[in-house]
Amino acid sequence: MRAEILAVGTELLLGQIVNTNAQYLSQGLAELGIDVYYQTVVGDNEARLRQAIQIARSRADLLVFTGGLGPTLDDLTRDALAADLGRGIGLHEPSLRKIEEMFAGRSAELIESNRRQAMLIDGALPLRNDTGLAVGNALSADGKHYLLLPGPPREMKPMFDNDGSDWLRKLLGESAALRSVMLKFAGIGESALEELLMDLIRGQTDPTIAPYAKEGEVCIRVSTKASSEEEAARRLEPTLQAIRARTERYLYAEEDIPLEAAVIRLLTRRRQTVTLAESCTGGMIAASLTTVPGSADAFLGGVVSYSNEVKHKQLGVPLTLLEGPNAPGAVSSETAAAMAEGMRRAADSDFALSVTGVAGPAGSEGKPVGLVYVGLSEKGKGVKVEKLQLSGDREGIRIRATKRALYLLWLTLTGQGEFVKE
Incomplete structure (x- = not known):
């Protein structure tokens, strides 16, 4: 089954709202074994919407709509599709009662436009809305299938995950679903990783190998279509083994989790702790660690030591390193080492990370933008420092x-080698 997603709303075209629904639906449809070939965004204009419907119907078996089911006159999705199919629209009484009860409970007046959210295309299956008012529609006509979902993500997601997906599974019957394993990598760029796996990527048939990249991390999705988890595992394993053998130093997870979650998981298992001494990252490492549930078991805290005064008073970095004509300066291997050691001793943690550098937009201490030193102090083993020369704008350098x-x-933590020394 081939699908097209049609996101309806002028606010999407104006960039006032980011179309996160399309991403969510693409992932969900892929998991059901439905291939999404096109995504269309169309404004609140009935003529253009009907044109988009006709184009989508010419190249897809399933049309999934988001948006345009609300109470106002510019909520046109249901009306446009009904007109295009030559069908009428009627009230779905259970949905109307829900709306009436909600307004009565709030002692608010139910105006006529709110009744529009209970409208259903003739012959459509109603999809319940557990978090809002607009009823969803699912229908088939002339060999094509249509799924109408509300625009707000908090309404769209549960409707798709529940009634919408159930309806699609019945359409699909016993067809194979797309099953994937997400491999997450750090410490290597997309191009370098692709080079390691080039022969596997070029020779892929089933399973397929699809690389993706974002700031500081790369992921690969390995996918196959199979009718059961057991069959999928059997098909995926040879490819996964081949990738593991070449990328062990960079492969930090075989699930879709961020690097900080993998670090917290390792520290927690080892019953060890980490602290931070950040300068140019400005607390970004701490912020990433504290987004991980359970991070309090491993992350004790840290200091954002942006100024030399704080580096000296809070972390014990000697002034001889920070100031003076012959001092290495705040952005140096020596200062990174002293920051990490000072932080670890002060908190009595097992590890302490330090970062000091020049994020830009201008250089500092006569040193170039992107020069960064990372220090790591480990209890009983001393401190190690890595020198980086990062590219990009200020935010990109901080993220990297x-x-x-x-x-x-x-x-x-994984014992996979020493730092690259300066």
């Missing part, structure tokens, strides 16, 4: 420094 610091801690 954050990911690199976490990767170096992950390398140490």
Whole structure:
């Protein structure tokens, strides 16, 4: 089954709202074994919407709509599709009663436009809305299938996950679903990783190998279509083994989790702790770690030591390193080492990471933008420092420094090698 997603709303075209629904639906449809070939965004204009429907119907078996089911006159999705199919629209009484009860409970007046949210295309299956008012529609006509979902993500997601997916599974019967394993990598760029796996990527048939990249991390989705988890595992395993053998130093997870989650998981299992001494990252490493549930068991805290005064007073970095004509300066291997050691001793943690550098937009201490030093102090083993020369804008440098610091801690925790020394 081939699908097209049609997101309806002028606000999407104006960039006032990001179309996160399309991403969510693409992932969900792929898991059901439905191939999404096109995504269309169309404004609140009935003529253009009907044109988009006709184009989508010419190239897809399933049309999935989001948006345009609300109470206002510019909520046109249901009306446009009904007109295109030559069908009428009627009230779905259970949905109307739900709306009436909600307004009565709030002691609010039910105006006529709110009744529009209970409208159903003739012959459509109603899809319950557990988090809102607009009823969804699912129908088939002339060999094509139509799924109408509300626009707000908090309404769309549960409707798709429940009634919408159930309806699609019945359409699909016993067809094979797409099953995937997400491999997550750090410490290597997309191009370098692709080079390691080039022969596997070029020779792929089933399973397929699809690389993706974002700041500081790369992921690969390995996918196959299979009718059961057992069959999928059998098909996927030879490819997964081949990738593991070449990428062990960079492969930090075989599930879709961020690097910080993998680090917290390792520290927790080992019953060890980490602290942070951040300068140019400005607390970004701490922020990433504290997004992980349960991070309090492993992350004790840290210091954002942006100024030399804080580096000296809070972390014990000697002024002889920070100031003076012959001092290495705040952005140096020596200062990174002293920051990490000072933080670990002060908190009595098992590990302490430090980051000091020049994020830009201008250089500092006569040193170039992107020069960053990462230090790691480990209890009983001393301190190690890595020198980085990162590219990009200020935010990109901070993100890459954050990911690199976490990767170096992950390398140490997994015993996968020493730092690249300066």
